[in-house]
Amino acid sequence: DTEVTQTPKHLVMGMTNKKSLKCEQHMGHRAMYWYKQKAKKPPELMFVYSYEKLSINESVPSRFSPECPNSSLLNLHLHALQPEDSALYLCASSQDSLSGGLVETQYFGPGTRLLVL
Amino acid sequence: GQNIDQPTEMTATEGAIVQINCTYQTSGFNGLFWYQQHAGEAPTFLSYNVLDGLEEKGRFSSFLSRSKGYSYLLLKELQMKDSASYLCAVETRSGNTPLVFGKGTRLSVIA
Numbered sequence: 013d014t015e016v017t018q019t020p021k022h023l024v025m026g027m028t029n030k031k032s033l034k035c036e037q038h039m040g041h042r043a044m045y046w047y048k049q050k051a052k053k054p055p056e057l058m059f060v061y062s063y064e065k066l067s068i069n070e071s072v073p074s075r076f077s078p079e080c081p082n083s084s085l086l087n088l089h090l091h092a093l094q095p096e097d098s099a100l101y102l103c104a105s106s107q108d109s110l111s112g113g114l115v116e117t118q119y120f121g122p123g124t125r126l127l128v129l
Numbered sequence: 130g131q132n133i134d135q136p137t138e139m140t141a142t143e144g145a146i147v148q149i150n151c152t153y154q155t156s157g158f159n160g161l162f163w164y165q166q167h168a169g170e171a172p173t174f175l176s177y178n179v180l181d182g183l184e185e186k187g188r189f190s191s192f193l194s195r196s197k198g199y200s201y202l203l204l205k206e207l208q209m210k211d212s213a214s215y216l217c218a219v220e221t222r223s224g225n226t227p228l229v230f231g232k233g234t235r236l237s238v239i240a
Contacts, residue, residue: 054216054230055172070226102171116220117162118228120171 016121018103024127033088033124035103044086046078047102055102061086093128100125131155133231135217140237141207149202149234151217159220163191163202166214212238
């Protein structure tokens with residue numbers, strides 16, 4: 013089973029709204045990731061959680077707030093977003109974020125397509 | 130710094146073979162991945178290479194030359210459903226980003 017699930021599939025929100033994106037995996041992976049992807053561009057890393065602790069924050073604005081309640085769940089809380097934040101938000105997981113030089117395959121969820129009006 | 134290059138677009142005929150190249154200059158190279166991404170969907174894992182040589186998996190094969198900083202993805206017996214973007218991604222041990230993606234190659238398979 014290499015499934016990562018994400019909800020919702022689509023989200024439309026205004027600039028004053030607060031919403032959350034959810035990601036779940038049951039593969040026993042200890043690393044989870046949030047990526048942002050604009051049309052015809054590669055995914056851009058936002059955050060990495062390793063063993064439920066935030067290990068990488070790629071200078072993401074504070075209007076995006078990640079949370080890792082447990083090893084299977086990853087949330088992304090959204091507040092006061094801008095129209096340019098409209099994108100596909102992808103969650104991924106891997107066994108570990110980079111353990112002992114072993115190659116870590118990241119498995120992606122289906123993504124949440126976000127539109128900010 | 131990290132730099133990954135791959136062609137922006139390619140077109141190939143159904144039933145044919147196509148090779149998508151990827152060159153990279155990165156520090157702390159750990160391995161190279163190929164992902165397939167259909168429009169509006171998430172990337173799906175195709176293959177990874179750590180050592181030099183060819184890895185074959187059904188209709189898809191991936192090759193790596195670490196000394197040349199070069200990889201290719203070979204797709205045989207092309208089908209219409211293979212029309213997608215193919216992302217080359219390098220896993221690095223250095224820097225902040227564990228996986229660095231190329232810009233992707235949009236492959237169109239035509240009849």
